[in-house]
Amino acid sequence: MRLSTSQMNNASTRQILQSQSDVFRTQTQLATGKRILAPSDDPRGATQLVDLTREISRSKQYMENGHQALERLQLEDQTLGDVTNLLQKINELGVYANNGSLGAQERQFIAAEVEGYYQEMLSLVNRKGNNNEYLFSGYKGHTPPFAMGSGVDANGNTVAANEIGYSGDDNRREIHVADELALASSDPGSEVFQGKGMTGGVDLFKTLETMLNNLRNNTPGALDANGKSDQENLSQVIEQASLFRAKVGARMHTIDTQNEVHQDFQIYLETSVSRIEDVDIAEAITRLNRETMTLQAVQQTYMKTQGLTLFNYL
Numbered sequence: 001m002r003l004s005t006s007q008m009n010n011a012s013t014r015q016i017l018q019s020q021s022d023v024f025r026t027q028t029q030l031a032t033g034k035r036i037l038a039p040s041d042d043p044r045g046a047t048q049l050v051d052l053t054r055e056i057s058r059s060k061q062y063m064e065n066g067h068q069a070l071e072r073l074q075l076e077d078q079t080l081g082d083v084t085n086l087l088q089k090i091n092e093l094g095v096y097a098n099n100g101s102l103g104a105q106e107r108q109f110i111a112a113e114v115e116g117y118y119q120e121m122l123s124l125v126n127r128k129g130n131n132n133e134y135l136f137s138g139y140k141g142h143t144p145p146f147a148m149g150s151g152v153d154a155n156g157n158t159v160a161a162n163e164i165g166y167s168g169d170d171n172r173r174e175i176h177v178a179d180e181l182a183l184a185s186s187d188p189g190s191e192v193f194q195g196k197g198m199t200g201g202v203d204l205f206k207t208l209e210t211m212l213n214n215l216r217n218n219t220p221g222a223l224d225a226n227g228k229s230d231q232e233n234l235s236q237v238i239e240q241a242s243l244f245r246a247k248v249g250a251r252m253h254t255i256d257t258q259n260e261v262h263q264d265f266q267i268y269l270e271t272s273v274s275r276i277e278d279v280d281i282a283e284a285i286t287r288l289n290r291e292t293m294t295l296q297a298v299q300q301t302y303m304k305t306q307g308l309t310l311f312n313y314l
Contacts, residue, residue, distance in 0.1 A: 015298045016298050016299060025037065026287055026291055029279045030279065030281065030285070032279075033278055033279055033281075034277055034278065034279060035276075035277060035278060035279040035280070036049065036276070036277055042276075045276045045277070048272075048276055049273060049276055049277055052269050052272055052273050052276075053273070055265075055269055056266055056269045056270065056273070059262045059265055059266050059269070060262075060266070062176065062177050062178055062258070062262055063259055063262045063263075065175045065176055065177050066175075066177040066255045066258060066259050066262075067259075068175065068185070069175045069177065069183060069185035069251075069255060070252060070255050070256075071129070071130055072129050072130075072135065072173075072185040072186050073185060073186075073248050073251055073252050073255070074252065075127065075129055075130075075135060076135055076136075076186055076187065076244075076248050077245060077248045077249065077252070079124055079125075079127050079135065080192070080241050080242075080244060080245040080248065081245065082124050083121065083124050083125070083193075083241050084238055084241045084242065084245070086117055086120060086121055086124070087121075087234060087237060087238050087241070088238065089117060090114055090117050090208070090211070090234060091231060091234045091235070091238070093110050093113060093114055094114075094211060094220065094230050094231050094234060095231065096110065097110045097215055097220040098220050098221055098231075103218075104218040107215045107216075107218050107220060108215070108216065110215055111212055111215035111216050114208070114211060114212055114215065115212060117208075118205075118208050118212065121204070121205075121208065122146060122148075122164065122205075125145060125146050125189060125193055125204075126144050126145060126146055126147075129186075134168070135186055136168060136186065136187065136188060136189030136192060136193070137167075137168030137169070137188070137189065138168045138169035138170060138171040138172070138173070138186075138188040138189075138190075139169050139171045139173065140167070140168045140169050143167050143168060144167065145166055145167060145168040145188075145189040146164050146165070146166055146167070146189060146193070146205070147164065147165070147167060148161075148162070148163070148164055149161040149162065149163065149165075150165055150167055151164075151165030151166045151167035152165050152166055152167075153165060153166070153194065153203060153206065154166075154190065154194035154195055154196045154201065154203050154206075162209075163205070163206070163209060164205040164209075166189055166190050166193075166194055168188055168189055168190065169188065169190075170188045170190050170191070170196065170197075171188060172184035172185075172186065172187060172188060173185045173186050177254075177255055177258050177259075178258055178261075178262075181254075181258065183251050183254060183255065184251065185251075187244055187247075187248075191244075192240065192241065192244050193205070193237075193240075195236075195237075195240055198240065200236060201236075201240065202233050202236040202237050202240065204237050204240075207230065207233040207234060207237055210224060210230060210233070211230040211233075211234070214230060
């Protein structure tokens with residue numbers, strides 16, 4: 001069957017356009033470094049890339065969650081350390097106040113010093129995190145956890161005007177750092193500083209208030225309703241702070257370990273993406289040379305067929 005001139009022209013034009021398309025595609029692959037420029041280039045590979053990219057994004061989000069939790073936990077750890085140091089200073093003053101050679105006036109001076117630490121302690125437990133929310137208020141991040149004449153004691157009783165109470169809630173802020181792993185990024189002040197829900201738990205501020213009253217009344221060795229001295233209660237509060245500090249340290253270690261897992265996983269995923277998506281530069285250059293030669297040959301054939309010289313000026 002004979003082909004008409006029109007059919008031959010159309011066939012040649014299609015060949016030229018296809019060759020130009022091949023050259024452009026390979027040039028784009030070399031320019032971007034990507035083998036898959038559109039899903040149609042490799043449907044199976046494109047699907048795998050979507051899945052891998054999703055996994056990378058999720059892993060990075062878990063790492064970001066971990067960094068946020070780590071910042072809060074580091075601040076909690078620092079605060080508990082500061083609280084413990086302050087309590088140890090107060091305890092030393094309490095031991096000194098029990099010296100039988102001291103009189104009422106000397107104990108008033110000690111009380112004044114303890115009062116200063118008492119106010120400093122209030123500032124510490126009301127510390128804010130980087131997000132400008134209170135660290136120990138549970139979910140009530142914009143409410144100061146401890147205040148004079150406000151809130152409740154460990155038993156849920158409203159405090160008197162001259163006592164410090166807790167106004168936060170008992171919730172822990174948890175954040176996912178892996179698919180099946182959520183960690184608390186803070187602890188409620190009701191547990192840490194009031195001993196709520198703990199066997200033998202002691203209220204920090206009630207302990208300090210009792211100690212101050214005993215010093216002012218010149219009775220530093222007086223026992224409370226449970227038969228405990230100020231030093232025994234202070235030791236319990238120090239133990240509570242140390243216990244929570246150990247828990248915080250364990251959570252920070254878990255986050256560090258999990259972040260290492262995420263980093264290794266992301267390297268694996270990104271390597272997989274590169275293997276599927278990236279172009280083989282050497283192969284692409286060879287292919288481009290071949291496609292360029294094919295395009296030139298098709299153009300020359302077309303010019304000879306048509307007896308045209310137009311392509312010399314393109």
